[in-house]
Amino acid sequence: MSILAHRDYHAHQTFDAEVVVVGTGAGGAVAGAELAEAGRDVLFVEEGGYHPTSSLNPYLTESIPRLYRDAGATMIMGRPPIPYAEGRCVGGSTLVNGGMTWRAPERVLKEWQDLTGQPDLGSKALAPFFDRVEERIHAKPQHPVSVGEDSRLLEEGARRLGWRYEHNRRAQDRCVGSNQCLTGCPTGAKQSTLLSYMPRALSFGARCLTQVRVHELWIERGRCVGVIGKAVNPRTRRCDIDVRVRSKVVVISCGAVQTPYLLLRHRLGRRNSQLGKNFLCHPNAKVVAIYPFDLHAWQGVSQGGQIREFLEEGVVMAENAVPPGTAAAQIPVLGEEALEMMRHYNRMAMTGVLVEDSHAGTVTRGFDAPLARYSINAYDHERFLRGVRLLATLHFEMGAKQVVLPFSNMHIANSVDDLRQIEQTQRSRSTIELFTVHLMGTCRMGSDRRSSVVNLRGELWDLPGCYVADASLFPTAVGVNPQVTIMALATMVAQRVEVPN
Amino acid sequence: MVTSPVLQRHPDDSWTLAAPRTVNPRTQRVLLALADAIMPASPRTETTLEDVTRHALVCLQYMPRSSVMAFVAGMRLLNWAPLWRLRGLRLLTRLSRDEARRHLVAVTQSRWLPVRMLMYGPLGLFMSTYFDQDCAHRAIDYDPVPFVEERIELRRKWLEGEEPGADQEIHHLPVVPP
Ligand SMILES: Cc1cc2nc3c(=O)[nH]c(=O)nc-3n(C[C@H](O)[C@H](O)[C@H](O)COP(=O)(O)OP(=O)(O)OC[C@H]3O[C@@H](n4cnc5c(N)ncnc54)[C@H](O)[C@@H]3O)c2cc1C
Ligand code: SF4
Numbered sequence: 001m002s003i004l005a006h007r008d009y010h011a012h013q014t015f016d017a018e019v020v021v022v023g024t025g026a027g028g029a030v031a032g033a034e035l036a037e038a039g040r041d042v043l044f045v046e047e048g049g050y051h052p053t054s055s056l057n058p059y060l061t062e063s064i065p066r067l068y069r070d071a072g073a074t075m076i077m078g079r080p081p082i083p084y085a086e087g088r089c090v091g092g093s094t095l096v097n098g099g100m101t102w103r104a105p106e107r108v109l110k111e112w113q114d115l116t117g118q119p120d121l122g123s124k125a126l127a128p129f130f131d132r133v134e135e136r137i138h139a140k141p142q143h144p145v146s147v148g149e150d151s152r153l154l155e156e157g158a159r160r161l162g163w164r165y166e167h168n169r170r171a172q173d174r175c176v177g178s179n180q181c182l183t184g185c186p187t188g189a190k191q192s193t194l195l196s197y198m199p200r201a202l203s204f205g206a207r208c209l210t211q212v213r214v215h216e217l218w219i220e221r222g223r224c225v226g227v228i229g230k231a232v233n234p235r236t237r238r239c240d241i242d243v244r245v246r247s248k249v250v251v252i253s254c255g256a257v258q259t260p261y262l263l264l265r266h267r268l269g270r271r272n273s274q275l276g277k278n279f280l281c282h283p284n285a286k287v288v289a290i291y292p293f294d295l296h297a298w299q300g301v302s303q304g305g306q307i308r309e310f311l312e313e314g315v316v317m318a319e320n321a322v323p324p325g326t327a328a329a330q331i332p333v334l335g336e337e338a339l340e341m342m343r344h345y346n347r348m349a350m351t352g353v354l355v356e357d358s359h360a361g362t363v364t365r366g367f368d369a370p371l372a373r374y375s376i377n378a379y380d381h382e383r384f385l386r387g388v389r390l391l392a393t394l395h396f397e398m399g400a401k402q403v404v405l406p407f408s409n410m411h412i413a414n415s416v417d418d419l420r421q422i423e424q425t426q427r428s429r430s431t432i433e434l435f436t437v438h439l440m441g442t443c444r445m446g447s448d449r450r451s452s453v454v455n456l457r458g459e460l461w462d463l464p465g466c467y468v469a470d471a472s473l474f475p476t477a478v479g480v481n482p483q484v485t486i487m488a489l490a491t492m493v494a495q496r497v498e499v500p501n
Numbered sequence: 502m503v504t505s506p507v508l509q510r511h512p513d514d515s516w517t518l519a520a521p522r523t524v525n526p527r528t529q530r531v532l533l534a535l536a537d538a539i540m541p542a543s544p545r546t547e548t549t550l551e552d553v554t555r556h557a558l559v560c561l562q563y564m565p566r567s568s569v570m571a572f573v574a575g576m577r578l579l580n581w582a583p584l585w586r587l588r589g590l591r592l593l594t595r596l597s598r599d600e601a602r603r604h605l606v607a608v609t610q611s612r613w614l615p616v617r618m619l620m621y622g623p624l625g626l627f628m629s630t631y632f633d634q635d636c637a638h639r640a641i642d643y644d645p646v647p648f649v650e651e652r653i654e655l656r657r658k659w660l661e662g663e664e665p666g667a668d669q670e671i672h673h674l675p676v677v678p679p
Contacts, residue, residue, distance in 0.1 A: 083625070145655070299671045323633070
């Protein structure tokens, strides 16, 4: 038995393992693989299904329900509400992510070191973990054969304006730029955990239960000794078979929204009420430019590089070509008008502005799902307006005819002059349209139990035997794509897990 | 034409999609009316409307109950849009596609965020599904499969030791225009 699915479970089944890891994304797969490699008997429990490379295709109607949580219908409530996406499959969000591998900047790691008062989260201590992760996921620059016109256009625009543009290093082995990263790489190039860490873990004897959602922790005499879940029938979507796993240690890696949701069920973290707080989401505003010539942005890697001129202000700009279904869903026009707009799809450069969070939201338990709350503050709003204006200016500089802006009351700019109105017309935070895929920080790691949820080993302060290894560990926002930082922290946690005899 | 079994729709390799959620006939009518008003009237095939609404019901199966309830309640509210907008006495389901669309456009462009939010779900779901259909792909001149197939082949050769050359780079513009 290596990978089991719903059809393999019997009523009230209990599995045994030394370590159970819940989740197989950036955090879980890495922690589990490291533990398996260290000789531990590891069992993964994953809510989503196992979808091998050969089953991936470019159709949203098939990929989104199977690979994304809630068929992509997930939303952070606040002003403005922010739709978010996360993976739900073996590989977690890494299966559907863009593959960019940026380390957390030095200044952020310095802040983490200062906050915890310990060197553990500083850049020197984390460097070997980053190195190890980057080697395992092949974090490398793109080969020219994989780069598309939209990337070249953004790079040229940045050059003309004198802005710093940096090529991405991505988790890929011979990426050929098919631009299907968001529906799962069909060429096998992207080194999601499905292709990197999970096979490694399995080769060291780990097992994986798929299509099982963990609902609660198994706690005995104040110690976490396993997890209790239910298998999800892929046809009816009902949770219809009880599955339990008994283990010596539990590692929770469900992501920054689902991890606190699970832990809050047990009223953990009540002493300092930090659990679920410090929710960060690195929001993104879309800026879609329509050019008078074909770019075919859907050919070539979804993001060749980033404009990092404004990184110190917490602003990053990048292209991100998405399939037409995703693009159309983000442009709020209907019917024939939508079709007219989408007829320009081949001429679109789909870009965005990402702003580092300067404050945080919360995740609590809703009726039957997590309730994430986050509103952007005036400072972040101001940076968005400036970022959007600058990015749209770049597009006009490069010859765009029209730019679709992320404002509900000002959708189209036809010239640079129109952009001057942005700051006057966008006074309310309710009119900006944001989106996010970078969720972080709800179980912050720290050295003081009064201000953190887990200690520097990743173990919950108030539940021995229960560790966290995912994006929720971040003490503060990183302002860049987070996956390698998550993986580095997960490696560190795996090395520090103490398995009782 | 799709030649590679790898990239076909619905590959028969254990990828089971959930069965569509069953809803009562009234909800079904609202769903159809909204999809019809939101999607472009053409191009469509005979089954496009049915396919899109069916897919919406499949997607509902993947959501938690609270989200499904919110989605269905939102659709009902949209159905009553002519009434609460004080622009008519008939529900959307009783209006022509164009009339219904006018109400939905107004809701989408409302200055009130909670009103605009009613359209988030339906717009996202129906538009992303519509623009995933082959007829819509043809209309916008988007044909990913041959390109992806060519790229899979390119990588296969690369793995065998044949590194791609400049002629395999992706170029559509002779040079980036001044
Ligand atoms: C579309 C998209 C593009 C992105 N692009 C990039 C990028 O280019 N670069 C980058 O650095 N980052 C990117 N990210 C973000 C990055 O992928 C995530 O930050 C990272 O994968 C999060 O790791 P994680 O382990 O916290 O959670 P995830 O990777 O999301 O894994 C969590 C796993 O836990 C499972 N799970 C959750 N709850 C339960 C439960 N109760 N029981 C059982 N299993 C459960 C989920 O199904 C999932 O598989 C992107 C994300 C998305 C969605
Ligand atoms: S661009 Fe294509 S080949 Fe490259 S990683 Fe993404 S999906 Fe794979």
